[in-house]
Amino acid sequence: MSTSDTQHRGGDAALINASIARLRDGLVAGEYTSADLAAAFAQRIETIDPSLNSLVSRVEPVEPASSTGRLVGIPYVHKDIFCAKGTRTTCGSRMLADWVAPYDSTVHERLSRSGAVLLGKSNMDEFAMGSSNENSYFGAVANPWDVSAVPGGSSGGSAAAVGARLVPFATGTDTGGSIRQPAAFCGVTGIKPTYGRVSRYGMIAYASSFDQGGVIAKSAEDCALVLGEMAGFDERDSTSADRPVPDYVAGLDESIRGLRVGIPKQWFSDALDPAVGDAVSAAIDELRAAGAETVEVDLPDADIALAAYYLLAPAEASSNLSRFDGVRFGYRCEDPKDLQDLYERTRSEGFGSEVKRRILVGTYALSAGYYDAFYRRAQKARRLVTDHFQRAFEQCDVIAGPVTPTPAFDRGAHSADPAKMYLEDIFTIPVNLAGLPGMSVPAGFVEGRPVGLQLIGRHFDEARLVNVAHQYQQRVDWHERMPSLAADSANDNREG
Amino acid sequence: MSLTNDQLQTVAHLARIAVEPEWTEALRSDINGILDQARRLDDPRLNDLEPMAHPLDQVQRLRPDSVTETDQRETLMDGAPAHEQGLFLVPKVIE
Numbered sequence: 001m002s003t004s005d006t007q008h009r010g011g012d013a014a015l016i017n018a019s020i021a022r023l024r025d026g027l028v029a030g031e032y033t034s035a036d037l038a039a040a041f042a043q044r045i046e047t048i049d050p051s052l053n054s055l056v057s058r059v060e061p062v063e064p065a066s067s068t069g070r071l072v073g074i075p076y077v078h079k080d081i082f083c084a085k086g087t088r089t090t091c092g093s094r095m096l097a098d099w100v101a102p103y104d105s106t107v108h109e110r111l112s113r114s115g116a117v118l119l120g121k122s123n124m125d126e127f128a129m130g131s132s133n134e135n136s137y138f139g140a141v142a143n144p145w146d147v148s149a150v151p152g153g154s155s156g157g158s159a160a161a162v163g164a165r166l167v168p169f170a171t172g173t174d175t176g177g178s179i180r181q182p183a184a185f186c187g188v189t190g191i192k193p194t195y196g197r198v199s200r201y202g203m204i205a206y207a208s209s210f211d212q213g214g215v216i217a218k219s220a221e222d223c224a225l226v227l228g229e230m231a232g233f234d235e236r237d238s239t240s241a242d243r244p245v246p247d248y249v250a251g252l253d254e255s256i257r258g259l260r261v262g263i264p265k266q267w268f269s270d271a272l273d274p275a276v277g278d279a280v281s282a283a284i285d286e287l288r289a290a291g292a293e294t295v296e297v298d299l300p301d302a303d304i305a306l307a308a309y310y311l312l313a314p315a316e317a318s319s320n321l322s323r324f325d326g327v328r329f330g331y332r333c334e335d336p337k338d339l340q341d342l343y344e345r346t347r348s349e350g351f352g353s354e355v356k357r358r359i360l361v362g363t364y365a366l367s368a369g370y371y372d373a374f375y376r377r378a379q380k381a382r383r384l385v386t387d388h389f390q391r392a393f394e395q396c397d398v399i400a401g402p403v404t405p406t407p408a409f410d411r412g413a414h415s416a417d418p419a420k421m422y423l424e425d426i427f428t429i430p431v432n433l434a435g436l437p438g439m440s441v442p443a444g445f446v447e448g449r450p451v452g453l454q455l456i457g458r459h460f461d462e463a464r465l466v467n468v469a470h471q472y473q474q475r476v477d478w479h480e481r482m483p484s485l486a487a488d489s490a491n492d493n494r495e496g
Numbered sequence: 497m498s499l500t501n502d503q504l505q506t507v508a509h510l511a512r513i514a515v516e517p518e519w520t521e522a523l524r525s526d527i528n529g530i531l532d533q534a535r536r537l538d539d540p541r542l543n544d545l546e547p548m549a550h551p552l553d554q555v556q557r558l559r560p561d562s563v564t565e566t567d568q569r570e571t572l573m574d575g576a577p578a579h580e581q582g583l584f585l586v587p588k589v590i591e
Contacts, residue, residue: 100574238557304542322512327576345514348513361531376547377542380547383546387545419526
């Protein structure tokens, strides 16, 4: 079938909302070629993305590098934090606005090897710092469900692109919630694996002891398939976990009868929008209906976790981002009068406000005389939070709760007060402190904006997370819903 | 613990970030807002806990000391704002 046939077929709706497995079946059966598929999604990007701004670069699709991989011919986009040789890799920053990656990240190498077809690089909060995707040098991203709302951040472009079905899946990274929160806000499924599960090689560093690459896709089934291709030991990442990767797809159909689901009672408090709480409780009821048992667990001190994270991550960032000095990479200010002026003006002009704020906080927290009061104290808090999880997992197999306290907020709502914006991350950050795997699964809507159910597992228990999420998705159809986009004519399954 | 203007200038110098005068006050107030939250870390339960640097309490993996990468000097330098003959160019440092 030719590309134009693909576009004209009312089946576009079926095609663009299809699972990756279904798309693969169609390719294998010869219903369309990988070039047709790439063209169909590229056409959607062309039509719809101007209203979203979810991508910062388009990449001309090439023939799949493999003919036998599990993702042969499946189009996707990378969060623009992953290096792919020869493509512009900006990290959402003026600092790298024209920087072309000279090598491949391991994630890119693995996805290429499995035959996936890169269509572009997605917009993001600058250097992955943000919860609204309003901190990008390339402009804010709109939420496909409501363009006056933020898509979440920092992987906001990836979540918006998958939400609008511009691609079947996208890569993301999660340092304090940056996969799960935008996935929740955009009504898509996202998985942040255990720290060390996916290689950080070629993934631009923000806070190295937290950063973890993962997947944003329509369903848990798709996440399982893609994660299996991305994950695994990499000797080029010194914190990569040297342990085998299970077949995440193989266990999807297992029953969750008897599964013990921990419900953190402190997370269902005044801080949680009651309507979000209702949606999440309804999702937990579905898990019960599928045979799971629920048990109340204690996860206190989310406020301490938040305080610790917003010292530790900036501290690591202040060190990681020192490499952007106007000498070795990217941007340099005009006419520097001496080396000092070159450094200071390059960094002042090349970084946006949030990045500068975090570098300054981190520099302060690490400076002489304050190290013990801030950095060391925060590392102790990391232990406290991790111990809470450890105790909770003595009583349960997975933890279920909200991803965010509210649905997607309006654009501009928090830009005046960074500390308030940070509260958005209160349910996601503790998971990063402990390095645990977490998922966001679409669980309904509040006033037309999506709500996510968060599932948290033990270290390296991703297989169980995708299994639980998949079993949930067998009972509901939230993940099948598509936003009603003005520019979109190929949508017969829209949410009103 | 709150940051004074002088401290902010010192930190900005350490971080090699020029802070425009018109941003100083707002920035100081933002940073103080963040440091205010850090008061939660005064919690006495933290006193005796072992600081945690890595989520899996992993030890640093070692590898044999052998050359694994090929020389890509020119390719890697292509992303630099100014370079010549394999050297990065910067303003004159020594008169």
